[in-house]
Amino acid sequence: MHEDDRDLIRLFESRDEQAIAETQERYGSLCGSLAGRILGNAQDSEECVSDAMLQIWNAIPPAKPKSFRAFLITVTKRLALNRLEQRQAIKRGGANADVSLEALPDVFAAADDTALAAEQQMLKAAFRRFLAGLSQENRIIFVEHYWLMCSVNELAEEHEMSKSAVKMSLMRTRKKLEAFLRKEGLL
């Protein structure tokens, strides 16, 4: 974790309201763009980011995330998806997201279903092994596209690759993932 992020967490832990301002300054743009990709609406995105800041404020302490920014954008994404569902405006061709909320984790909820938790741990371990086996570039492209919802266009520009090359990387990773999960007996 960056030293700066540790400072941020210390600010949250000491209940210093500067924590929110600092977080907004450092990660507001990142969270805003992620929410924007999901909601496709500037005002909603802004509100979503504000909600995320509040959730983080309420969560830390006691939460002690290993990666503050991963924690933050996970919260942002979950809130954006919740908002999207509430808006009931999901339609093809609109926003980028069309996902089932039950598939997303509640980062604050304790897993009270032991079997489910065990299964999730197993899946997570397998997923970690798979990701570790990818080249760094392919891994980053994969996560940026599917998790951060970056478009192929954005990724092509960011990685100095053609759009076709980005698509190809994504498709190959998907195929590898499928083969990996089958091999592991998880699919």
Added chain:
Amino acid sequence: MKNLQMNRLLALLPEEYLDEAVQYHMAHSMQESAAEPAGAAFPNAAEDIIRQARHSRNIQKKQPENNMSGVDILKMETRKSKMLLVILAAAVLAVGGTAAAVAYGAYKRVQQLDLESKLTEDELPPDNINVLIFPKLTDQQDEPDCHGYAKTDTGFFYLKNAEALTTSYSTGGVYDWSHNKGLGYYDEESGETVFVCAKPNCLHDGNEFCVATTKNYSLISDPVYLDGYVYAVALDNRELLKNPEGCTEFPAVLMRYAPDGTEATAVAELYHSEVQYNCSAQMIAHRGQLWICTSIQQHIYTEDENLGITASQNDGCYSMFCYEPEPQRLTMLSSSGEPVKQYRQFNAFYDGPDFKGVGNYVYFRKTNGDWRDPVKGSGIFRIDCRTGLTEQVVNVPQGKCQSYTVSGDHVYYIRNTDSYSLNGSLICDYNIKTGETRELTDTTKIIQQHFSWYTEELAKEQNMNGIYAINLWFSAFFSDSEHLYLSWVIEDHRDSDSGNNYDCFTELDSDGNPLRCTELKAMPYPEEYIRSLVKQRGYYKETQTDGSKENYIPPEKLTEADIERAVKNWHPDYYLYDNFDSFRQYDGRDFWLEGEGYVYRISREDLFAGREPERLYQKLAIS
């Protein structure tokens, strides 16, 4: 994979990888935002060089795409080179910085090749075409205009997997590599594949005396057969093996093998690095010489004690060489500089330069340009085999040239276009003689001819998680004197719970009009290939889906019955045809394909008639 499953997995994304992607994404955003404001103050003179070089590149972008003759292009390049020299000299005076010195070094080392005594216009057929893919074609082909296949009179040379050779080292941080290929030979008459090693009683297991598999060298290019020898680019591991932890010598060499397996010799050193890099190389034999491109990339990691990897930086450069077997002379044609730390990753090529030897030229595609790059710009270039000079043939904006093929005086290429949908591309025809470019066809037409439901609007539509409802790729692109051939794949994700992939192959006339299209027939893997996979990996009993380990049968405990059951229950989703990897070459009559572990051949007519290809040999034991 169904989206629900993908989402479930994504929900479990380990935070270190999310953090890694976020960091990369943020770093790029910051870089972009820093670069955007006009006249933004750069903090130091070295960055000023980058700014000027970028400015120079931008000017180049604005120039008309194809209305210059080769001579004009060369003149323009000369002017640009002079400008660059002035800029660099000023930079050296002002800063004395490493960056400027490196760029100057790269410029200085561009040499002119003297091959006049070797070749004349009349000695070789002007339409002889060589392309690089895998086992190589050479000038030794009997047929003119034959793209050829890497073959001798009796068989093929290729890289053969040797399971015992998997190696992993770690030096100076988080880095490892593995390589397990030796030089193999497939004998057409007997149908057997062997390692190219004649040492008595050799096990071909990576021992240092084995000609084909010695761990002293790791092959990083496909082999090329030329004038009675087989050549390949290799990493010289000898120092690394002596001192795995503290090695500072990582040379890349050109290896020459006697086809009878009696000898392997490093005939030239291509570069010598003090750091271990990700290396790749492509090589083609054309006009009696070897044309080589080495490309290196390094990921520099900074470790964080709490989180593991927290930062990485990419670095890379490439060099092009010509090797003349007769005087055994290596000449560096161009180089983007020494592998030193730079500001941003420089990918001159995506998937290598895609060499094609046509007449007196070796063509290649460069997808990106950079201030370190002595061969300015992006698009399609060619090296004159008689002089070694490189010129730009077609300027295609960065990252937009998907694929190209050369036929006679025509360079056909697929260009992405922003004015159409994200899936849209144009097939263009550049006439080398007249300097004119024709936009032949929008690829939408090609798709629509086969799938009437395909529309531009549909191509733009987004569906699940940012995944486009329709994804389209082009892979192989061939030409002969009359036709163009294009293989493409379309992923149909309009139904969120299931996706369909269609692999297709279209024949077009030389004006880009689609003539006929075939949907490639899915073929399951050959049983013996599946069997070899099962034997190596073991398998999970098919009735179990929870992944529990007690249901896994490791290779050493497999019975014959287990293997047969595994083969019988092999998931049918794995097919031979995969457009990304299948089509490799076209020799004017047959298409050559590479499936998982095998090489296939099918005639043009059989392909369009929907017949299955002929299996020639097992390329790899295990992928």
